[in-house]
Amino acid sequence: MGPLTIITFLPLVGAAVIALLPKESIKAVRWTALGTTAIVLLITLSLYPQFSPGLIGINDPASFQFVEKADWIPSLGVSYYVGVDGLSFPMILLTALLCFLCIPASYGIVKSVKGYFAMFLLLETGMMGAFVSLDFFLFYFFWEIMLLPMYFLIGIWGGPRRVYAAIKFFLYTLVGSVLMLIAILAFYFNVTDPATGQHTFNMLTMMNQENHSGILLINSVRSLLWFALFIGFAIKVPVFPFHTWLPDAHVEAPTAISVILAGVLLKMGTYGLLRISYPILPDLTRNFAWFLAMMGAINIIYGAFCAMAQKDLKKLVAYSSISHMGFVLLGMSALTSAGMNGAVMQMFNHGTITAMLFLLVGVIYDRAHHREINGFGGLANVMPRYLGITAVAFFASMGLPGLSGFISESMVFIGAFPVWRTLTIISILGIILTAAYLLWTLQRVFFGATNPKYEGIADINSRELFTLIPLAVIVIYLGVWPHPVMELMNTSMTYLGNLVSGSGL
């Protein structure tokens, strides 16, 4: 059993252990969850020095790392095939890290603690599995596994409108899943593995254009499939206009779930595009790259404008996520090395920064029991430490130099500008809007005379700091020296960009 299998299924084991624990032993449940995620994180970190950044991956079976392959349903050509490359490795790092930090952030949960943590661990299995899968069937399997615990985590442990939000999330994602399933089946029945002569779910086999046959040779069908996949993934990102589930889901979800949702699940969308749409249908991707760029620019500007109008702090952060995911789309649409690397770097950075933002919203919500931006005021003097760490997160989100967001946004701009000049210029206007709404929020929450209601409010405590400081350190460290994460992805992403931009013609 290889490390990827362990990090994927250890959380499932943890969930099973939690299920067996007695209901009353909340402490044991928490410790099990914490221990499980900690071990997963440690194993993932231990892979870091073993990972060779020079290997390509993407569509080359030989250069994937930590590969495990076994037959699962041989008669259907389904195999248990996992491995990582420069695209997925940063994502599993992010997942392992955020899952671990979210456990202490969930200690405030009181309603059926056992169920919550079991669901949470199941979710981690789903996410890890989706990131490491190299078999389309397996990918879909894990993709659906993520959906279920998320539905319950929002629907049971969420806020007042949790049921509405959960169902909306579930149905919306399901629509995407169905489209993806159609595409999967179309690929399956029109791709033959030259080695066996059978149909296969192996993604890497599907990526080899020579294996395509039947309807996959018809261009209009390929376009339809590209859009089916795009919508399936776009809903996750979420790309305008498929984003309206996100603010509701975020507002209702408990803090830690928001963190996972924004930090990891949204990345699943862009990850899917890069892992599946890009190499399997490279010619279509190149044809529709302008469309991706346009959607990216729309996301950036539209999300920023919507964020500015929000009165609920969490909704504001949710819309800011939509805006920031636009940078990912813009970068990957350029297909240039800078753009592709910038996109994945932005995925990673947005994961850490937005996680901070949601955790910070959780901190204030736990104390004030509301999230009305205008309902605070003057917290700076009563919560100086909270202000300090919030400022780091806000300025990182603004793309301030010295913090990680700057690097990825700059790379996206550098990569996209030569290809999509007008759209990039429009997107750059987004950085003005971002500064405006974030500073305005900072002002309304922290500055001015202290709201007498919150004179005695407690500053951020050490448990909360425990979850925030590692993220802040990463955000600052990567802002100064982005190399440790950049080097992981460079080979793979540059290759993928070239693969797509050089395809078809």
Added chain:
Amino acid sequence: MLGLALYILLAPLVAFTIVIFFGRKLPRGGDFISLFAIWSGLAASLYLFFTQMLGHYDPAFALSYRFDWVTWGTYKLNIGIAIDNMSMMMLVVVTLVSSLVHLFSVGYMKGDPKYHRFFSFLSFFSFSMIGLVLADNLLIIYAFWELVGLSSYLLIGFWHEKDSASNAAKKAFVTNRVGDAGMLIGMLICFTALGTLNLVELKDGVAQGHLAGGLLTAAGILLFMGAVGKSAQFPLHVWLPDAMEGPTPVSALIHAATMVAAGVYLVARLFPILTPDASLVIAYVGGFTAIFAATIAVAQNDIKRVLAYSTVSQLGYMVMALGTGAFTAGFFHLVTHAMFKACLFLGSGSIIFAMHHVLHNIHSHDDAQDMRNMGGLKKYMPVTFWTFLIATTALAGVPFTSGFLSKDAILGGTLAFAMEHPKHWLLPAFGFAAAGLTAFYMFRLVYLTFYGTFRKGSEAESHLHESPRVMTVPLIVLASLSIFFFYAAPAFNPTTPAGGWFATLFPTPENVTLASGRYVSPASSRLGDEAVEPTAEHASGTEALHSAHLEHLAHNWAMLISILVAGLGIWIATLAYYKWKIDPEKWRLRFGVAYRGMYNKWWCDEVYKATAINGTLGLSKGLAWFDGAILDGIVNGSATVTRLFSTVQGWFDNKVVDGLVNLTAMVVGFWAHFVRSFQTGQVQRYLLYTLAGVGIVIILVVI
């Protein structure tokens, strides 16, 4: 030498880290750590200045160190630090003003509950500003550019309990971001065309013609947009006057001497690659800003606001100088202005400090910064007065001051430019008019504050006293540095910087875009040219003679006119505010709309609020409504439709489909019932049915 530069850069960063985290627990809030960092930095900068700059006296000196920062594909983006005369000069200016402001703050901020945080922010600012100066690369300039913006934000909003302070901080940051967005686009154009952002390589690339024509002009103007924001040029000047909400030492350091000069510094760095068209845009923006801000300064009553608009105006001068090709003059004014404007701001800080004390003691809530509450301070604050007066003369352009030298050089350069290109006569006109206004409003300020009688009554007057030495010593140092003497060595010519070390070390760099350019900037504006080897381009034959002649002529005329307008300004101010022979009130009414325009800052803020701000907010509300009502409406609507459909279908299923099923059952049941009625279980009946049946069969057969 690079190690020394790195020390100058990093010492304040270390100080920031220590003071922000542990300052509260340290004695004196850890201010000594910040002070040590910056003063040792000053010592190092001075060492470089004297040993390298003045010691080697090499105009072409340059040293750099770089390393790979980010790699994508096979491209390695390198960053690093570069030391040349310009950055060394800036290092001295920044560390000197910063050191003095640190010292001044020890007195000024005494007793503030956030004392330690103030010093940590000062250190952070110093770090960012020094980084900006040392950066060898536009991306890193941009990075530190944003960081000084952040420090500015933190320090303007230092007293964030006041809404006005937090508003001003936000305004400063967002306004600057507008400029920065332009700068970013300019950088992207450069990078796309040349594949580098390193300043030296950029220049080489342009010289080789890889980026030229309209695109280069666009790049130049867009990069200049960053300077428009940071150096508060029209139309992005609105943030700077509001930035005076910050503590006064901050105004002196950041919003007068150093950070706002960063824009000018950037333009100076970009000077070699600016096309004539881009330069012209820059010149007009600067010239207009100079006169525009000067008119506003005339009508302000808040002492810091007068100085703020004066800063905007002076920055306009520098920008105009660079735009017209008077590189040396523009950069020179940056340096001299830093000294005397810092002196003026710290002087106003000293006054405000005293006024606070007075107003506090008489339990008054009047504005400590309003000049109408002051008067006669000369007697009680002699050091402040004399230093302030010297700096004022420098700003007004009185002979034998540094300001006279630098401003004259600018005006001379602009005039020469206009003589060469007569259709641009407006530029020197802006310059001279602004010079007159500057002399007027500065002496108005001096008379209103220091002369006459104290306007808060004699009881209050008794509380007036000079500021502590920790505050007056910086004033004395800065006032001394406003004398021409320091800049004119070794020629000691009080009329022109030419022949002095400054002009020698900072000759106008060759504009590499001129190869295909339509005009050559007149040599008259190039003060330092005597020192360098004349280039073949503009020093040969008649052209050189012509240029030299023009320079001489323009310089003399400019000197004459500027002395005249400055004298006029001072004279009118004296009549109006010292001798009170002219009634300002009457003139105020006479000017009507013009006065109201000046007083209300030409309604810039109002216009921006009505257009940009309300437009953005309106659009954001509109889109949020669209998001909630339309997009989500469609989502929820489709859910509703689906439910409706399912209800209808349910009814159909229930009534029609199931109805049919039930009908079938009913029919079957009916017949069953009917048939069942025959099955009674009585044998006699069955026999009877059988007999009847047989009977019927027989009848049918027989018949």
